Amino acid sequence: MASLARTLLLAGALPLASLVSAQTLVVDGVEIPANEKTVAPAGEIIDDLVLPEEFQLTDDALANLTALQLSEIELFGFGDESSAKRAASGDCKTYPGDALWPSKLVWKVFNLLTGGALIETVPIGAVCYKTSGHYDAAACENLLATWTDGKTHSDHPTSVMSSLYQGMTCLPQKATDDGICEIGGYPVYTVKATTVSQIQLAINFARTLNLRLVVHNTGHDFLGKSTGYGSLSIWTHNLKTIKYIEKVVTPSYTGKAFKIGAGVQVGELYAAAHKQGLTAIGGECKDVGVTGGYTQGGGHSPLSGVHGLGADQVLSIDVVLPNGRFVTADEKQNKDLFWALRGGGGGTFGVVTSMTVKAHPKTRFAGVTWAASFSANQTELFWQGVEAYWRHFPEYAALGTYGYSTIFSMGEAGSTWTMNPWTVPGYTLDQFKAMSAPLFAQWKAMGFEVNPTYFEHDNFYDTWSNHFPTETVGNFNLHTASRLFPGKNWESEETLNNTIAALKAVGQAGSAIIQYNMNPAKPAGTPDSAANPAWRDAIMFGIFGGMWFDGMTKEEIGAFNNKITHEWMESLRQVTPGGGGYGNEGDVMEPDFAQAFYGSGYDRLLSIKNAVDPWSTFWAPTAVGSEGWYITGQETWLTTQTGKLCRK
Numbered sequence: 331m332a333s334l335a336r337t338l339l340l341a342g343a344l345p346l347a348s349l350v351s352a353q354t355l356v357v358d359g360v361e362i363p364a365n366e367k368t369v370a371p372a373g374e375i376i377d378d379l380v381l382p383e384e385f386q387l388t389d390d391a392l393a394n395l396t397a398l399q400l401s402e403i404e405l406f407g408f409g410d411e412s413s414a415k416r417a418a419s420g421d422c423k424t425y426p427g428d429a430l431w432p433s434k435l436v437w438k439v440f441n442l443l444t445g446g447a448l449i450e451t452v453p454i455g456a457v458c459y460k461t462s463g464h465y466d467a468a469a470c471e472n473l474l475a476t477w478t479d480g481k482t483h484s485d486h487p488t489s490v491m492s493s494l495y496q497g498m499t500c501l502p503q504k505a506t507d508d509g510i511c512e513i514g515g516y517p518v519y520t521v522k523a524t525t526v527s528q529i530q531l532a533i534n535f536a537r538t539l540n541l542r543l544v545v546h547n548t549g550h551d552f553l554g555k556s557t558g559y560g561s562l563s564i565w566t567h568n569l570k571t572i573k574y575i576e577k578v579v580t581p582s583y584t585g586k587a588f589k590i591g592a593g594v595q596v597g598e599l600y601a602a603a604h605k606q607g608l609t610a611i612g613g614e615c616k617d618v619g620v621t622g623g624y625t626q627g628g629g630h631s632p633l634s635g636v637h638g639l640g641a642d643q644v645l646s647i648d649v650v651l652p653n654g655r656f657v658t659a660d661e662k663q664n665k666d667l668f669w670a671l672r673g674g675g676g677g678t679f680g681v682v683t684s685m686t687v688k689a690h691p692k693t694r695f696a697g698v699t700w701a702a703s704f705s706a707n708q709t710e711l712f713w714q715g716v717e718a719y720w721r722h723f724p725e726y727a728a729l730g731t732y733g734y735s736t737i738f739s740m741g742e743a744g745s746t747w748t749m750n751p752w753t754v755p756g757y758t759l760d761q762f763k764a765m766s767a768p769l770f771a772q773w774k775a776m777g778f779e780v781n782p783t784y785f786e787h788d789n790f791y792d793t794w795s796n797h798f799p800t801e802t803v804g805n806f807n808l809h810t811a812s813r814l815f816p817g818k819n820w821e822s823e824e825t826l827n828n829t830i831a832a833l834k835a836v837g838q839a840g841s842a843i844i845q846y847n848m849n850p851a852k853p854a855g856t857p858d859s860a861a862n863p864a865w866r867d868a869i870m871f872g873i874f875g876g877m878w879f880d881g882m883t884k885e886e887i888g889a890f891n892n893k894i895t896h897e898w899m900e901s902l903r904q905v906t907p908g909g910g911g912y913g914n915e916g917d918v919m920e921p922d923f924a925q926a927f928y929g930s931g932y933d934r935l936l937s938i939k940n941a942v943d944p945w946s947t948f949w950a951p952t953a954v955g956s957e958g959w960y961i962t963g964q965e966t967w968l969t970t971q972t973g974k975l976c977r978k
């Protein structure tokens with residue numbers, strides 16, 4: 331805190347023009363470069379002793395700058411009731427080219443105040459375009475070779491894994507190709523955040539100037555929630571602190587925990603927990619951010635059958651609110667926020683800077699994987715085999731199972747079933763085999779075979795590193811949607827038959843089915859959260875959808891997208907009335923997203939959103955409160971982030 335105030339004072343001691351043009355500071359008569367070490371130090375978190383929250387923006391620091399007559403400083407002040415009233419006017423956010431868009435000089439002041447953390451966007455694909463000014467043949471080759479790795483994108487300040495929502499205006503291309511790289515739906519500027527104060531400055535700046543603000547962590551989002559045309563983005567990826575806490579006591583929990591920065595990724599948390607001989611909760615993909623979209627959106631995990639959702643692990647949350655204030659939300663303070671931030675969706679209520687999450691004891695695992703193919707003349711047998719498996723779901727879910735597999739039936743090209751994996755936390759291999767034996771016996775009797783590979787480990791980390799797939803990303807012609815299937819659908823033969831018939835019909839029509847057999851019930855004693863209530867009695871989670879191909883006309887692509895949202899998904903909505911889908915892996919076109927992704931919690935979420943963000947500083951597609959706004963220039967069948975954000 332002291333350092334930021336000190337350095338702001340140093341900055342203010344110079345005439346604005348020389349400060350901005352020279353990008354230097356004069357300290358004791360010596361000119362030094364203005365960068366994140368000199369202006370807002372703690373760019374790097376060297377050890378646990380220096381935490382991002384040690385650098386906060388305060389009223390005192392701002393008052394000192396005002397006293398020094400830095401007129402732009404009001405742009406960085408905190409929000410209050412009177413600014414909320416002013417914010418109600420104005421139809422669209424402020425964009426490049428608008429009269430009120432900040433000048434280059436103001437961006438430079440902002441950059442200096444953040445300690446040189448402002449990055450002007452260069453699209454990741456620019457290295458592949460000769461006219462981009464960033465052409466680099468070797469870097470382009472490398473990008474093409476690593477495009478489907480999550481890390482390629484999560485290490486980049488603005489790249490998103492689903493380029494579809496960015497407008498695909500600068501996809502990497504073979505270096506010999508022509509073409510123009512445009513910024514499209516990428517932000518204009520990004521703040522590479524390593525301190526709380528930088529996040530506060532960015533939020534205050536965006537709110538005051540009515541800029542489109544985006545929060546970007548890894549760029550995994552499937553709905554375009556972490557990008558936006560003409561925006562200022564806050565990049566949380568470098569907030570990497572992981573702190574082990576031997577004993578945390580809250581009203582509902584006493585035990586071990588980790589305090590993790592907003593940039594910590596699933597694989598990093600898993601490794602830290604393994605090192606302590608413990609188990610932590612995250613998704614199956616190693617690059618997803620733990621505290622970002624994953625936990626804030628609910629978060630399912632291989633241990634969900636035992637420990638519930640990612641949101642159920644959270645003990646405390648540090649967050650910068652839309653008014654710029656830094657607060658902690660837990661069971662005792664800011665309780666509404668604590669409820670909302672656990673499942674109510676990312677990019678909505680503020681920027682989370684860290685979370686304290688439960689650490690569980692070491693857990694053994696046993697399970698199976700397979701990769702089975704069936705030729706076209708076995709399609710009927712394929713569906714019989716899948717159906718036999720589906721019928722067992724309640725019994726496996728009750729044991730805490732996590733069965734994650736993908737089935738894909740491609741007509742003449744046959745069918746595939748990849749099990750990746752099916753496992754039960756706490757089980758020995760003998761127990762696992764005893765559980766699955768009746769199904770394998772049924773399959774044997776019908777002549778259905780999958781060639782299982784069994785495994786057994788005494789800890790989660792080895793299970794996860796060895797038997798989970800390396801997820802590939804970077805598709806730009808893929809539209810997915812999801813649905814949660816409640817256990818009650820299995821209770822009567824009639825509803826079960828209808829459910830199976832609907833699933834089968836969608837699969838036979840060409841949808842991939844990525845399915846999870848698990849029940850993420852809320853563990854006893856866990857405080858209530860905003861996570862979609864539809865998760866709690868679900869025993870199956872399914873992701874559906876498909877890809878289109880080069881050469882399809884716009885009309886054909888539109889018809890395909892409409893088929894996913896309005897035909898395939900409608901038949902699944904009909905067999906799960908009043909149910910929902912998972913917003914983090916949902917359809918950006920979900921017809922009633924509020925009901926589907928948030929369920930009965932929506933009204934409370936909306937009132938919390940309106941209370942903490944009367945300015946609508948935060949907005950993301952399908953986020954709470956997003957229905958009051960639209961993106962200009964969109965097709966009826968897909969909302970991307972390539973246009974202006976305007977009030978309806």
Ligand SMILES: Cc1cc2nc3c(=O)[nH]c(=O)nc-3n(C[C@H](O)[C@H](O)[C@H](O)COP(=O)(O)OP(=O)(O)OC[C@H]3O[C@@H](n4cnc5c(N)ncnc54)[C@H](O)[C@@H]3O)c2cc1C
Nearest residue numbers: 547548549550551555613614615619622623630676677682
């Ligand atoms: C390959 C792959 C595998 C996946 N596996 C799983 C899985 O096993 N289980 C599961 O539940 N989900 C899974 N997901 C979905 C994943 O949970 C979502 O994509 C999630 O939104 C990713 O969050 P992120 O922060 O990493 O990504 P981003 O795209 O960077 O952000 C996602 C959203 O969160 C917001 N956000 C990010 N950080 C913050 C912050 N600090 N404060 C406030 N808002 C923030 C962003 O604004 C955006 O709205 C998977 C996705 C992919 C692509």
Ligand SMILES: *[C@@H]1O[C@H](CO)[C@@H](O)[C@H](O)[C@H]1NC(C)=O
Nearest residue numbers: 334335336339388390391394
């Ligand atoms: C503001 O300026 C005064 C006078 O120079 C100084 O004593 C004080 O520490 C400053 N406050 C902050 C928060 O930097």
Ligand SMILES: *[C@@H]1O[C@H](CO)[C@@H](O)[C@H](O)[C@H]1NC(C)=O
Nearest residue numbers: 704705706707708742743744
């Ligand atoms: C099914 O098709 C495969 C190859 O597509 C062929 O080898 C096999 O003989 C066929 N089986 C029957 C029973 O027709």
Ligand SMILES: *[C@@H]1O[C@H](CO)[C@@H](O)[C@H](O)[C@H]1NC(C)=O
Nearest residue numbers: 822823824825826827828830
């Ligand atoms: C449900 O499906 C099974 C298997 O196809 C069938 O035997 C049974 O008669 C069906 N029951 C009802 C109530 O439709």
